[in-house]
Amino acid sequence: xxxxxxxxxxxxxxxxxxxxxxxxxxxxxxxxxxxxxxxxxxxxxxxxxxxxxxxxxxxxxxxxxxxxxxxxxxxxxxxxxxxxxxxxxxxxxxxxxxxxxxxxxxxxxxxxxxxxxxxxxxxxxxxxxxxxxxxxxxxxxxxxxxxxxxxxxxxxxxxxxxxxxxxxxxxxxxxxxxxxxxxxxxxxxxxxxxxxxxxxxxxxxxxxxxxxxxxxxxxxxxxxxxxxxxxxxxxxxxxxxxxxxxxxxxxxxxxxxxxxxxxxxxxxxxxxxxxxxxxxxxxxxxxxxxxxxxxxxxxxxxxxxxxxxxxxxxxxxxxxxxxxxxxxxxxxxxxxxxxxxxxxxxxxxxxxxxxxxxxxxxxxxxxxxxxxxxxxxxxxxxxxxxxxxxxxxxxxxxxxxxxxxxxxxxxxxxxxxxxxxxxxxxxxxxxxxxxxxxxxxxxxxxxxxx
Amino acid sequence: xxxxxxxxxxxxxxxxxxxxxxxxxxxxxxxxxxxxxxxxxxxxxxxxxxxxxxxxxxxxxxxxxxxxxxxxxxxxxxxxxxxxxxxxxxxxxxxxxxxxxxxxxxxxxxxxxxxxxxxxxxxxxxxxxxxxxxxxxxxxxxxxxxxxxxxxxxxxxxxxxxxxxxxxxxxxxxxxxxxxxxxxxxxxxxxxxxxxxxxxxxxxxxxxxxxxxxxxxxxxxxxxxxxxxxxxxxxxxxxxxxxxxxxxxxxxxxxxxxxxxxxxxxxxxxxxxxxxxxxxxxxxxxxxxxxxxxxxxxxxxxxxxxxxxxxxxxxxxxxxxxxxxxxxxxxxxxxxxxxxxxxxxxxxxxxxxxxxxxxxxxxxxxxxxxxxxxxxxxxxxxxx
Numbered sequence: 111x112x113x114x115x116x117x118x119x120x121x122x123x124x125x126x127x128x129x130x131x132x133x134x135x136x137x138x139x140x141x142x143x144x145x146x147x148x149x150x151x152x153x154x155x156x157x158x159x160x161x162x163x164x165x166x167x168x169x170x171x172x173x174x175x176x177x178x179x180x181x182x183x184x185x186x187x188x189x190x191x192x193x194x195x196x197x198x199x200x201x202x203x204x205x206x207x208x209x210x211x212x213x214x215x216x217x218x219x220x221x222x223x224x225x226x227x228x229x230x231x232x233x234x235x236x237x238x239x240x241x242x243x244x245x246x247x248x249x250x251x252x253x254x255x256x257x258x259x260x261x262x263x264x265x266x267x268x269x270x271x272x273x274x275x276x277x278x279x280x281x282x283x284x285x286x287x288x289x290x291x292x293x294x295x296x297x298x299x300x301x302x303x304x305x306x307x308x309x310x311x312x313x314x315x316x317x318x319x320x321x322x323x324x325x326x327x328x329x330x331x332x333x334x335x336x337x338x339x340x341x342x343x344x345x346x347x348x349x350x351x352x353x354x355x356x357x358x359x360x361x362x363x364x365x366x367x368x369x370x371x372x373x374x375x376x377x378x379x380x381x382x383x384x385x386x387x388x389x390x391x392x393x394x395x396x397x398x399x400x401x402x403x404x405x406x407x408x409x410x411x412x413x414x415x416x417x418x419x420x421x422x423x424x425x426x427x428x429x430x431x432x433x434x435x436x437x438x439x440x441x442x443x444x445x446x447x448x449x450x451x452x453x454x455x456x457x458x459x460x461x462x463x464x465x466x467x468x469x470x471x472x473x474x475x476x477x478x479x480x481x482x483x484x485x486x487x488x489x490x491x492x493x494x495x496x497x498x499x500x501x502x503x504x505x506x507x508x509x510x511x512x513x514x515x516x517x518x519x520x521x522x523x524x525x526x527x528x529x530x531x532x533x534x535x536x537x538x539x540x541x542x543x544x545x546x547x548x549x550x551x552x553x554x555x556x557x558x559x560x
Numbered sequence: 561x562x563x564x565x566x567x568x569x570x571x572x573x574x575x576x577x578x579x580x581x582x583x584x585x586x587x588x589x590x591x592x593x594x595x596x597x598x599x600x601x602x603x604x605x606x607x608x609x610x611x612x613x614x615x616x617x618x619x620x621x622x623x624x625x626x627x628x629x630x631x632x633x634x635x636x637x638x639x640x641x642x643x644x645x646x647x648x649x650x651x652x653x654x655x656x657x658x659x660x661x662x663x664x665x666x667x668x669x670x671x672x673x674x675x676x677x678x679x680x681x682x683x684x685x686x687x688x689x690x691x692x693x694x695x696x697x698x699x700x701x702x703x704x705x706x707x708x709x710x711x712x713x714x715x716x717x718x719x720x721x722x723x724x725x726x727x728x729x730x731x732x733x734x735x736x737x738x739x740x741x742x743x744x745x746x747x748x749x750x751x752x753x754x755x756x757x758x759x760x761x762x763x764x765x766x767x768x769x770x771x772x773x774x775x776x777x778x779x780x781x782x783x784x785x786x787x788x789x790x791x792x793x794x795x796x797x798x799x800x801x802x803x804x805x806x807x808x809x810x811x812x813x814x815x816x817x818x819x820x821x822x823x824x825x826x827x828x829x830x831x832x833x834x835x836x837x838x839x840x841x842x843x844x845x846x847x848x849x850x851x852x853x854x855x856x857x858x859x860x861x862x863x864x865x866x867x868x869x870x871x872x873x874x875x876x877x878x879x880x881x882x883x884x885x886x887x888x889x890x891x892x893x894x895x896x897x898x899x900x901x902x903x904x905x906x907x908x909x910x911x912x913x914x915x916x917x918x919x920x921x922x923x924x925x926x927x928x929x930x931x932x933x934x935x936x937x938x939x940x941x942x943x944x
Contacts, residue, residue, distance in 0.1 A: 345940065410607060412607055416607045417608070455611075458611070461817070462816060464611050476608045477608070481609045481612075489614075489617060491882075504877065505878075522933060535606035536608060537612075538610075539612050539613060540614055541609065543604050545605040
């Protein structure tokens, strides 16, 4: 067990609408969707046609460059629609559920497994996309041996989930998943846990336990890698989300692909914030049917947390990776003289030009208002306060804006992904879209350097 | 509120996209966003945003400037009346000062904001709030009797050459307000130095001794003010810089709200105190023996360090860099004061000099981070 990581710079934003520890089943979802955009850096190639019938666990599309990496349907049913956007880009593949067959795979005895056979099984069954790779946060490359695999059970984002609770019924599958992942690396996988709480994760075997303490973004894998054993040029590190460890464990126990997704539905607009069990790609309405939503106002539905998630229509579908569905009021209203210091202190602020820090005990109400307009970089030092890595965030952002690859590399682009800049998006005075800039920077790196 | 809002929306209609006055939208938006925080919602990136924005930050600086400004207005009248020997009340002094200073502020804002609006429309971006602070700073650091047209030309020079030529707010190398002062200082030296410019209407009154303390020292004279007078600020000087007391109140506001960098402020004070102390030990002439404590409270040092050196755009941007930058501002300020009697006050030139070197300081700080990373990469390659 390692000494643990203590984060000081960052911010815990305490919002209203934290999910209560109640676990319900989602109401039946008629359609399910796969969105290629959930897989950063992936160009999809369809393997099904509209109107085709497919089994649960059957591949829907694969990575264009690497046909071995397939993405499979969470349910059996009919491919109802392939929704396309500008330049015929595939936005969503919508599958209408029926009670069809479920694919089964033959899994060799656990003792006879090795790295190659585990890789082959994960690829063939469609479980490979559960593994993401640093740098850049892209699909893992099956041909590399990663330096390590990180699993973070410490979720620090606003309204984020409690994985101890979320996975409490799946301890064996979690252990099994860890055992499987250990075939893929030389050193045991790193399991980061909440240092202030002792639960079943502490008793998982075959892991390098990494206790974490501190405010958001302490739960981000980038921060944990950076503090534990920073990524060097040319190295690869993999990341698996805790529930996907369970899914991998289930696959190796049962031979059937598991698309389980337990989602905390949270946020001020949710009537009964709670945990709901479903599968990835399910309709959002199948969850909000259970939790209820305050429809007296306009709401924003966010797949993920309020800092890094993606907006989705209320009749849309869940994303692939997220364990959190946040619903907060839209903020398209005016505030008279709201720019004066110490006005509207109910809006959470990390700046001392607001008294909001006095009012946060019961959680803040938030909406999606920009609270100002975008401006040039002026204020300095505020980004560093919420960025706990030994990287100069503003200088890195400027290098990305200038497209200066050499400088981006030197300043640490390999060690970050857009989500690490979520708090900077939130906190910076000039309303700079930091995550967007980093995403574009990473896309440029992938294109130019690979 | 909703009535006003409706009227504004009506007023803004011809400025909307595709309408005939679309190009001038930044101008009307500047007024609109002054009244209301707009209804814009997030579309990319984080879905929630902090309540702070650039307007709020800039207005906080203006609030921090108020104590020094109000005292400066009063001191203008005070200096005038004690020189003429007339009896006066606080209000008399304040009114005299207001008649001098309010027109300067108006000229500064009108000229500066006009240029800013033109550039915003020309470049198609919103009007940045930076000039709200710059426009107030410029009159505050001028001698009281400077003609208004000189204020106007200095402002135009500063905004055009020091700011817009570099790309506008956030891109400038030099602090625009100090550039305005430096421009006036070198273009109109007779209005900017000497012993007749620091007291209101001194040039028209015979027998006035309106010399600044640093000017007296540079000329080899004796200083007749007590430390308390220097600290409280009832001495001749540029309009709002004389009172260290009220500048310190402003500094506390800036530090408490996190808007001004305490690293730069403390660094400058340490740098100046250290060099001042060394000169005290040397003590070859009156300037060198001038106590290091007094150095901190006379002239524009306090004002410059608190409100000008901390300008985030022209200062160093990294935390380590801010220390280096601050200390060097203090060091150079005292060096210029002591070694160059042609410039009795050194803080303006010290800050402008360090503005030029701030990117270099940051470069070395960031380079340190880069070397550390590259060394780690090299070590990793060796072990594998």
